[in-house]
Amino acid sequence: MKNEEGKREKLIRAGIRLFATYGYDKVSIRQIAAEAGVNSSMISYYFNGKSGFYEAIIKEVLQNFDEFIGILETKDIDPREGFKLYVQAITKIHYKYPPEFVKLVYREMLNQSEAFNNLAVHKFKRNFSVLLKLIEKGKTMGIFRKELDNEKILLMFASVVNFYFLAKPLHSMIIRQDENFTAGYLEQVVKIFLHGIEVGGNEKA
CATH class of the missing domain: 1.10.10.60 (Homeodomain-like)
Structure with missing residues (x-):
């Protein structure tokens, strides 16, 4: 077997x-x-x-999100931890597959295949919906700033995290990077991002 x-x-x-x-x-x-x-x-x-x-390749890649999304749907976690789990999920995907995986993602972004449209778009919409609820939960709890737009918050965060990996073939030629560098970079991204959307000490929820 x-x-x-x-x-x-x-x-x-x-x-x-x-x-x-x-x-x-x-x-x-x-x-x-x-x-x-x-x-x-x-x-x-x-x-x-x-x-x-x-x-099957498209399905294989998409299944990597199931565990992460399942945790957000079934467990009562701090919304800030949810963003950290997202980073972990994306990182695992990029380390799991060959370096050429990034090229495949680019190909699908520029010219979507039928398989991608049939499988990925629906999955991404579901994932997006779950993450939006996480942000709204953070606002309800008084953690995140209520005046910020939920979709823009999520789009900004997902873009910063994913672009790091998509552009890595280029920027790794300029800045030497290993797994520790990547982990440190993403940790800093999350820290700066959360600092920007969290309710400050002098602000009211």
Whole structure:
């Protein structure tokens, strides 16, 4: 069973590298199998062809958000901790997949595939809704400033966190970075962000 899971994981990682580098149309099932070191029949067996395989990659990536969103939906946590959990979830995703993962994200942002539109947009809307409720909860508790727009708060935070990873291939050429640097940077982002949206000592909720 573990061997089968290992082959599936190899295919997913190989698919991310190839689709990110060459695009969906220019990648063949044979190339994917060769990159993963498995028989090409495995793609039909596991994913029912190339389109099913690409859809599986999108699903695989999106499933990484389920645990994080589930915690926000089912547990009574401090809204500030919710933002920290978001950062942890995004960080885990980018460390889990090959470096080419960023290119795949760019491709989908610029030219969305049918699989992305069918799967990701709905998932992101749900996640966005849960996070907006988290912000509203913070306002109700007197933690966050009530005059700030919830959608703008969330868009600002998500943009800053995600852009760090999306632009990393460029800025890492200028500033040396390892996992400790990334963790420190994101910790500072959260600290500055929360300082900006929290009710100050002299302000009334």
